[in-house]
Each structure stands twice: as structure tokens, then as C-alpha cells.
Amino acid sequence: MRLAFFGGLYSNYLALEAAISDARRRDVQELYCLGDMGAFGPYPDRVVSMLREAEVFCIQGNYDDSIGNELPDCQCGYTDPRDNLFAQISYDYTLSNTNRENRRWLQQLPVSSDIERNGVRMHLCHGSPRRTNEFLWESTTSDAFLDRLIEPSGAGLVLGTHTGLHWTRTTRSDRRFVNVGVLGRPANDGATHVWYTLVDVAERSAGPVGQGESGVRVEFVPVEYDFRRLSGEMRGEGLPEEFAETIETGWWTTCLEVLPSRERRRGRC
């Protein structure tokens, strides 16, 4: 059985459209999105329409909670004043351009979900199983901590997003975490494509239900899309040039100060 997981759309409806098409070409049976539909990009209503049309099962991110409840900011939790300035510009734009029906839809999304496919239990969340806006960075998340986070869910596999960078690790206790990446902006690696994640679950995997992730295959999939059109539309909407630059270069220009050193070193800024 094949499942596709999208994360952090950031209003990038062109990438979402490409990812849905790509997943269907690969015979994906179920589509999931782990939240943060808005931010950064133009025309936030468009991704919501696509998610509903394609019947993507969606989890609420901190951004969706904020937009849905019309809170004053995105709850991303940046500490740097420059990061917060850009986050607020993006948030104000997104809130003012999300229609009422879509705000209501974002508001009612579940903050997590547990599913079982072919005997493998999966816990879906946005940031971490315990907190929607917790950053689980690859280089600052110990194995022991992952085990502690995953254990209460009883799942063998936990999937989240929120940081913008995809990664996966299986702990010594055979529990696996997957950050499914984001479709909203590139992965700060100098390439313009974005990422989603395929999970293949073998028919009735061996071992007791819910334990371990044997029989599970995880693949990160790069998605090409018309990034020039997106950056042009961002400029047309008066969004910051820094955002358009990230889309065109693949390097993050904002929201960098929360990165741990290892992830930060891989970038350019």
C-alpha cells in the first residue's frame, strides 16, 4: 500500500498541483497533508481548494490554527526580530487573503491522527506528537528523545513537518520518525525543487501490530514545478523580494535563526 505525505504548503499551489499529479502517477492510494497550508506564497485560498478537491486528509499546523482562529500571529515562534518581521508580513497577507469558508475549514482540522495500514500504526502530527509548533531538527533531536516522544502514541512510525527540512531516523528501539519535508519552499540546498514523502507499507508486515516499522519503505520525492511563475506572482502580490529569491535560488533568506548549526552550515545565508 502506498501513501503520500505533504507538509508545509506555504500557499505554493503550483507545487501542490505538481505533487498531487506526481503521486497519482506513482499509484498512491491515500494522500495526506500535515499542515501549514498558508504563509510565504500568493493566493492562500488556492491550496485549500486543491486539498479539498483531491480529498487529501489534512492535519492542522500552527499556521492553520492561527488563520482559522484569526490569531495575531503565526505561532511559528521565531526569536530573531528580522525573522519575526518577515513572518508577520507573510501572516498578515495570508490572513487577509483567506476567505471565511477556508478559515473555518482550517479551524476544524484535527491536530493529529492515528492510522493503521497493513498492521503498521502511524501517528500523524505537525511539529511533534506533544506540541504542534515544536521543531524537531535532525541534528538536535536525540534518539532517546524520539523514543520518549513516540512511545505514548503506540505507533511504529511518526510523521511530521514544521521545520521545512526532510529527514528520517529509526531509533534503537525500532521506532521511526519521518519529517516529510515541505512543498512550500526549497530545502535550503540551492535547488529549486521541493519535497514530499512516499511511504510504502508491505502487505501484513511481520511482527506484532504497532511495533517497529519493518515492512515500511520511506522515499523522499523531489518535485519540479513552475517556480518562475510562483516567484512572479509573489512579486505581483507585493510579497517581499526575499521570499521570491528563495523560490528562485533554493536558498533560504529568512527564518534562519532557529536553525541549529549543522543545518545552518548547509545553507548559504
Place this chain on the structure above:
Amino acid sequence: MSDTMAEAGRVELSGLDELWFQVAGTLCNLTCTHCFISCSPHNDSFGFLSLESVEEALTESVARGVREYYFTGGEPFLNPELVPMLELALGYGPATVLTNATVLKDEWLERLRAAEERGPYSLEFRVSIDGPDAATNDPIRGTGTFDRAMRGVELLVGHGVLPIITMTRTWPDGEDQRVLGRFREVLATHGCDRPRLKVLPRLLIGAEAERTCGYGETDRVSAQMMHGYDSDQLICSHSRTVTDRGVFVCPILLDEPSARLGATLEEADRSFVLQHGACVTCYQYGAICTNPSGQAFEQMVGRIEGPVGDGAGEGVR
């Protein structure tokens, strides 16, 4: 407690996310005039931790699901076993060392960068410099310390480290942007063109209480103030500090006998009463000791219940 004082707030340990090691005790090569635990070359009220004791705590930390480890002092690099301690810790999880960068050696940094590259975890260097120039920094940290710290920054950058520069705010709050801007310019001239900067509030205890003033008797976190407050903002809800004199609630309150919670991590797994003036500063500013990448950010409470109200049109409120 007197009848006139409000009941103090209490914080449970929700889980051990960060484990701190007071590796150099209160021994430091500098004598900063704002130090909240009055570290100096002569203050041995807390001594060095041994490699064995660090290893023991690291082993115990696994069952508690610790996310990351912090090494502090005093000046951690005065402990001759610091490098093997950090090498060891990186086998368990991410590590951060808080240093004044005035005693660093090439050989140590080579070993530590190699240890970081061997595993999946980050090793963060947090460098304390209290202003973008000697005129601001040196009256606090000592004559010549600004230049020595900048040489340390150059050494770190030369080894591919992106340090987090931390500064204690000794200027008016409104001047943060000017100071940070100037800091970025100055650091760039020392090869540090992607600095991460963290401003810390002053803690009015230890040497700082002598330099300026301490907390007043009414500067306390009351039980009432904790209602509706996200206690994840306080490191005492998710962290403990190992010293050579037992396990403390946090790295700030070492001079307070009530902050020593036990001899072991197990004994220290209990609630803490926020009865100290410094608790007010943490309450106001959040988990000031934690790195930005690991900070728990408050999620908003008291949000609108039920469907989004009518009347907003397409617009914003």
C-alpha cells in the same frame, strides 16, 4: 512565608528535555561583574565535574529521553576533561558548550569538529561577549577580553563553527537593534559573517546584585501568576543541572540551597517552588538558557471557540 506574601508558583518537571553539566563549577579565568553565580579564578564553591560523573549521568539520561546536553561553568574549557566529555556526549545527542572563547586551542577544536562530523548531532558553541566593542564589553568582562574573545571567534570560524554569540543586555531595551546591527558589522570583520545572536536579560543575583541592585521582596512569581501561563517557557519544567554538589533545578540558582533538588537525577525529579527573584526574570523572558533551535514556543491560549464569526468579509481584523 509571611502572611503578606502571596503563595509562590510551583512548576512540575514535565520531562527532562535538557540536561546541563556545571563542568567547571564556579571556576572561571574571568571575573565578570554581572555574573549571576559570581564565577572567578578563586570561587571554588562548585568544582569541576569528572569525566566519570558525566558519563554516569549521560547513561542515566537515555531512559529519561533527554533531547540535548549543555556544558557550562565558569569557563568549561578550564576543565581538562571537557573535550573527552563533549566527544562522549555527542554519542548520545546534541551538545552545546557555553564559553568565553578566551582559552580555546586549535587542537581541541579539531577534535571536537571531528567528533561532530562522526555522528548526526550538532555541537553548538555559545560565546559570551557583552557588547560589540571593547568599550561596552571590557568594563563588564575585564580589560582586553573583547579582543581575546574576538580571536576566539576567529579560531572557531576557522574550524567551520558558526558560533551563537550571547550578550547580556547592559544597555536600554530600545537599543537592541542598534547593538545587534553593530555586532553583525564587527563580527563580519573577524570572518564571522553568519553570526547567530542571542540577547540575554540581566539576572540580578550574584555579582550583578553587587554591581547594580538585586531583586526586591515583591519580585516573586505567585501561584496566581501561573494560572494560564505556559510553564514550558521555564527551563525548570524540562531541565536539570548536574554539579559536583548534586543536582540543581537550573544553572542560574546555584547559590540557593533550595535549588538543590537531590544527589541524583531521580531525586531531582520533583516539583520546584518559584520563590526566588531570578524566577521572575525567567517568567518574563522565557527559557533564556536554551538555544533558539530548542526553545519551546508558547502556543496561544484563549482562542476563539466555535466557528469563525461572521462579519469579517474577506478582510482582516
